[in-house]
Amino acid sequence: QVQLVESGGGLVQAGGSLRLSCATSGLMFSSYAMGWFRQAPGKEREFVATITRNSGRTSHADSVKGRFTISRDNAKNTVYLRMNSLKPDDTAVYYCAAAYSVRDTGSDRPNQYDFWGQGTQVTVSS
Numbered sequence: 001q002v003q004l005v006e007s008g009g010g011l012v013q014a015g016g017s018l019r020l021s022c023a024t025s026g027l028m029f030s031s032y033a034m035g036w037f038r039q040a041p042g043k044e045r046e047f048v049a050t051i052t053r054n055s056g057r058t059s060h061a062d063s064v065k066g067r068f069t070i071s072r073d074n075a076k077n078t079v080y081l082r083m084n085s086l087k088p089d090d091t092a093v094y095y096c097a098a099a100y101s102v103r104d105t106g107s108d109r110p111n112q113y114d115f116w117g118q119g120t121q122v123t124v125s126s
Contacts, residue, residue, distance in 0.1 A: 022096030
């Protein structure tokens, strides 16, 4: 049974930082690209960041570039999202996801991901 479990969300003031973690089990983690997406109330799910299976390539959405950093530890089967200089517009439920078919490129398309976590809430107050 594949499980992706996000943690590290919470309430933070604007300008603050958080680090999200996504612990996985039941899949060969090092064979999957990983991604972070987010969904705010009343909005569609949007891409945040992706990382290839060997960390050779990362990509971040323009809205978070320079503030957020995706990374992974294949020994711990975990992917991270470091979020700095948080803004109220970053408020959303953050989801991690695993993708096999794009394991060497990563992807910003939700429909290319095979497995999803349940999400963790991030709330940024002004």
